[in-house]
Amino acid sequence: MKLYEALAADIEASIRxxxxxxxxxxxxxxxxxxxRGVSASTVFQAYYLLEARGLIRARERSGYYVSAGVRQVPPELDLTSQPKDESIAVDVSEQVFEILESSMTRDVVxxxxxxxxxxxFPLGRLGQAMASSAQSLDPWSTVDDLSPGNExxxxxxxxxxxxxxxxxHTDEIVITNGALEALNLCLSAVTRPGDSVVVESPTFYAALQALERMGLQAIEVPTHPREGIDLAALEHAISRHKPKACWLMTTFQNPLGSSMPEAKKKALVELLARHxxxxxxxxxxxxxxxxxxxxAPAKAFDTQGLVMHCSSFSKCLAPGYRIGWAAPGRFVKSVARQKLTTTLSASAxxxxxxxxxxxxxxxxKHLRKLRQTLAAQQATFAEAVGHHFPSGTRATRPAGGYFLWVELPEGIDALKVHRxxxxxxxxxAPGPIFSASRAFTNCLRLNYGHTWDARSEQALASLGRLVSSL
Structure with missing residues (x-):
């Protein structure tokens, strides 16, 4: 993407x-x-492109203005969730598996x-790196690369x-088979069956499945779709339920796309440090x-080693390579031992x-291109939701990631929409799978991280008609 195209994409996203x-x-x-640190010629090219698309128009001796009649996205979802103040036994895996297995085919949009x-993703360059590394693989790396991983x-x-x-430090990092293993290892390192763990409401269904598998209770805490978990409600939950850990996504949360402001992340870490x-x-x-x-992640404000930061390359570079990691602070030795007693190591x-x-x-360079693509796809996808879905639909407006959380009008059953x-x-992805209490019955998580083409547009139009008919 050329400089003027990137600038035009940013402005178009702001309009959409x-x-x-x-x-x-x-x-x-x-x-x-x-x-923007670009030439005037680049700006003019961007404005000319937007004008050709009908998004802006020039006024003589006045400048450029946003055109009338540009379709916009649904109203923003702006209400904090209100889960019950209780510790809940988790039982979601069967429903999650049923829903995921029914849609794991290339024929489905x-x-x-x-x-x-x-x-x-740059799978060709990654393949070249894989071939080169395999040809020069030191036989002793099969031992040296055991937990905590390749130095x-x-x-x-x-x-x-x-x-x-x-x-x-490198010694504070444990390489894992993707982020999900890192998260599970960290959870196992600080909890025992019967303990309670704080999660957001809604939360990623894999977190709920991990709690269910380990015999842990979920404490769902109110969460805002733009700024993340409610800190006052979190402190109340900690005082009342005495959890052993929190499992949170502080940046581009799945499914909401919410991101806690940095000041709030700092306050979160300070709150957890007190307890x-x-x-x-x-x-x-x-x-x-x-x-x-x-x-910045919450990890950036951690001075006591309490934040167990987990990530991977699966969503931003190398899907299928299953390379993730944990930087678990004071718990690094425990997590490394958990890794050794389960899967030993990730692929050398x-x-x-x-x-x-x-x-x-x-x-x-790859990331810059990927971000531009996802930002443009979000703008197009959100506009299509606004055009095809019924009045009363609301949606989040994430500043990153590739998910929209869509709240349908009251009375529409997301599970029925799924079927x-x-x-x-x-x-x-229907809302109830993101909640231990099976809430969010009229919500959907929609993925805009796939190429927007005629098939996608027709599918979203069909989905909008389906929602309108229920």
Whole structure:
């Protein structure tokens, strides 16, 4: 994507999502040139492109203005959830498996998928790194790369932490088979059957499945669709229920897309430090931001080693390679031992290939292109939801990731929508699978991380008609 196209995509996203309204004046060419660090010619090209698309129009001696009649997204979902103040036994796996298994086929339009399109990633360059690393594989690496993992890869991950202002040592990082294993290892390290764990409401269904498998109770805490978990409600839950850990996504939460402001993340860490409560931080989407810089995780404010930061390359670089990691602070030895007693290590060739790819450079260039693509797809997808779904539909407006959380009008059953949509060859993720209490019965999580084409548009139009008919 050329510079003027990227600038045009950013402005178009602001128009589509309602940040800029019909009649608003765009910043002057001079101001935009200075603020974006591009030439005036680049700005003019971007404005000409937007004008050709009918999104803006020029007024003589006045500048450029947003055109009237540009369709916008549904009203923003802006209400904090209200789960019951109780510790709940979790029983969601059967429903989750039933829903996921029914939609795991290439023939289904993947609005319900948890993964972005594999076509968005540099699989060719990764394959070259894999071939090169496999040919030069030291036989002793099968021993050396056991938990905590390949040292070169841990060093590359530590360098990325350092670039974000977090001095995490290589010895504090444990390589895992994807982020989900990292999260499960961290959970196992700080809990025992019968304990309670704080989660957001709604929360990622895999967190609920982990609690269910380990015999743990869920404490669902009110969560805002834009700014994340309610800290006052969290402190109340800690005092009343005495949980042993929190499992939270502080940046681009799945399914809401919410992101806690940095000041709130700092306050969260301070709150947990007062209670000496570990935080298992699921941070797999943080590289998929649409703003100027990567949002700092809660880990950035941790001074006591209580934040167990988990991430992976699966959502931003290498799906299928199953390379994740944990930086579990004071619990690193326990997590490393958990890894040794379960799966020993991640694939030695895959670890070396990932290290080699990162050493060669190109990751950040790939990420810039990926973010631009996802931001543009979100704008197009949200506009289509606004056009095809019935009045009364509301949706989140994430600043990153690839999910929209859509609240349908009252009385519409998301599970019924899921069943009927499958018969049309469309998958969706219904709200109840994201809640231990089976709440959010009129909500859907929709994935915009796949190529928007005629098939996608027809499927979303069909889905809108289906919702309107129920």
């Amino acid at each position: 999502t309602g940040v800029l309204h019909a009649g608003d004046r765009l910043a002057s060419v001079r101001h935009t040139s200075q603020s 993947p609005f319900g998928s948890a993964f972005p399109s594999p076509l968005l 070169a890869l841990r060093r590359q991950i530590a360098l990325r932490y350092l670039a974000d202002g977090m001095p995490v 000496q409560l570990p935080l298992i931080e699921d941070d797999v989407y943080a590289e998929l931001y649409f703003g100027d810089k990567r949002p 060739p895959a670890q070396r290939a990932m290290a080699l790819y990162l050493e060669r450079g190109g990751f950040d 009927h949509a499958l018969s049309l060859g469309i998958s969706v």
